[in-house]
Structure formats: C-alpha cells, structure tokens
Amino acid sequence: MKSYIYPAATSTSRALIRYIIDMMNREPERIFHIAFSGGTTPSLMFDIWAHEFKKETPWMRMRIFWVDERCVPVKDSDSNYGTMLRLLLREVGMPDEFVFPIDGACRHPEKEAKRYSDLVFGTVPLRRGFPAFDLVLLGAGDDGHTSSIFPGQEYLLSSFHPYEASVNPYNGQPRIAMTGCLLFNARKIVFLITGKNKTDVVYDIMKSGDTGPAAYVAHHAESVDIFTDVEIAG
Template structure:
C-alpha cells in the first residue's frame, strides 16, 4: 500500500498526518502507540500544529515518543532534535517524561548508539529482532537523505542494529540515526515533505527506477506501508 497525498500548505500536510495518527489510535483503543520523531523545519510545523489544534484530542498517555535521529549536541542546543520537540510540543502538553526516550546527543556517539538501540529493542515490539514502530515520521533532504542516512552511507540501510553513527558529509557534524530495517518495517512509514525546493528530489525518489540511488528512495520503495504527506509550495 502506497499513499501519496499532496496539500496546499505545510499546515494542511501536518493536519492530515496528525489526523491519520489519531484515527489509527482510535481503531485500536486498547494499546499504546510508539512514534519516532524527526527534527528540522518541517517537523517544527507539525509540532506547533499538534499542540495548537490537537492537544485536547490526543490520548498522550497512550503514546511513547522516540527519535529517528539526533545531532550529537546537548538537548538545550538549538540544533537538538529533542530540544525542538520539547520546546514546541512536549513541554506544552500533559505527557510524563517516562513516555519519551530521547537520544543522548551529548554522550559518546558509539556508546549512545548501543544504549539507545538496547532501549528501543526492549521497549518497542520486535519481529525477528527488528523493532516495529507504529509510526516513523521522516523528512527528505535535497540530496535524498533521510534519517541522517546520507548518500555516502547507504551501508546503514542494511546493518543489523536499529541505530548507527552517521556523519553529515557537508559540515562533518556527527549524528545518531535509525537504520534501514526499523524504517522499513514500521507499521506506518510517513514522509512529511514541504517546500518548493523538494520538488525535484521528491520526483526522483518516487521513481521506481531510482529506488537504489538515494537512501530516501530505498526506504520509500522497500517500506511495507509508505505514506507521503507533501506540500511543495514556498
């Protein structure tokens, strides 16, 4: 199943994705949901819309948040993905700290990768050793990267552990990122893509002939339930 949804604005794309999450939770009201969040400007809109328009309708006590990737910085750094989510969403809603698991960006990357992989494997349901999140929320970079898996690190798409260490090839910053199998095996692998500058790369990613070219296209074409929420306007 592949859903490709285009919207008139980033706010509308965010509204549609949040509605999808809440409807899925309504269909299975007896169990908790695991959601892995990304960082960046597009998720910022998602967090703001969620807190402003849907906070009262969201059963926060049934949600456990994780992170797809994190820059190796402290949580109060402006580049921290956790910090972004905390400022715009977590600190403004009624959710206990036991319901979210941040990646410790200020830790030693290799050690935190092992630690976070262990946390995920023991708190997220697994199938054949692979953690299966209910929702994994992803973005797409103009170079076709996703989850901090850049084009020069396609090996991270097929490694055994759920998280690995990545280096941004453009500014050499170190990141911790979710690897290929959890991205592919999620019950819902959702790409939230906004901005006119993403038109060209998104067209290539959706092209079946380019599925092995970019990390994002590999995930899109191999995920068991990929979904696109896009607003390609400035």
C-alpha cells in the same frame, strides 16, 4: 505507496496530525510506539499540534522515540529532542516516562547508538526479531538523505544494529541514525516533505528509482505514505 498532497505546509501538517490521531483511535486499547524525526518541517507540525490538537490526542497511549539526533546539547537549536520538547511535549504535559530521547550531548556517538539500540530493543514490541515501531516519521533533505543517512552512507540501510553513528558530510557534525533493520521493519513509514525546494526529492520518491536513501526507503519499506505540498506532474 500512497501520496497525500495538500496546498501548503500548514494544511499538510494538519492532515498528518489527523492521520496519526485517527490511526490511534481505530485501536483504542493499544499503546503506540512512534519514532519522530527533527528539522524545520516537523517543527511546524509540532507547533500546530500543541495549539490545535492538544485535547483530542490520546497522549497517554503514545510512546515517543526518535529516528535520529544531532550530537548537540538539548538546549541547542539543532537538537531534535530539544525542539520537540519545547514546541510540543511541554505544551501538552507529556509524562517523562513516555518519552525516550537519544542523548545528543554524548561524547561518544557509537556508545550512545548502542545504548539507544538496547533501549529500543527492550521497550518496543518485536516482530521478526527486531523492534517494530507502529509509525516512523521521516523527512528528506534536498540531497535525498533521511534518518541522518546521507548519500554515500547507504551501508546503514543494511545494518543489523538498530542505531548507528553517522556524520553529516557537509559540516562534519556527528549524528545518531536509525538504520535499515528498523526502517524496513516498521509497520508504517510516513514521509513529511514540504517546500518547493523539495520537488526533486519528492519526484525521486514518487517517480524515479532508488536514487538516494530516502527514495530507497520509500520503495522498499513495507508500508509507506507520503504527505507533501509538492505536486509532481504526470
């Protein structure tokens, strides 16, 4: 696991955008399948991307998927797809046919998880029998959750269904989450974690044991980088 530490959330986001662009430019003939997470931290990155890196990003070679989604309509401020659509995708004119959202407005999360699993299986290149994203962008909550897999839901890390329904234990909100069979099959996992309130989570990922879903993924995925503005002593 490699860590990249920057002075602030803005510089961390800029560095990650440059990292993604450079990754794609190293293989100019390839289509890249990338799964994005939602939340406050990537929202800042999306805004910076649209205003500072629009022209140099090879958008036509990017296929965009989601790591997880809250079961809310797209216009809801909680919608991961809606947030990226508003802040980035519309701003750069991303063609709809290159964007594959989870339907958060679904009434039956289990059925939508199955539909999205089938879509990903039919769209993303396979490796070892499962879809292999070129990059999966993850965040981490204060409690150590990632991909809407919360502490106590670690069984989702060993699921062979690419996406499954989950529930936020703090407010009961249903969600749809990427599970372990995709997380551990990705060619690259990148964590974007900023804010001093995330010091404990970053410590667990960098220095501690498998203390929560985020730390477990970081320690067991094939190739992991972490971009953060949190410096851990020692």
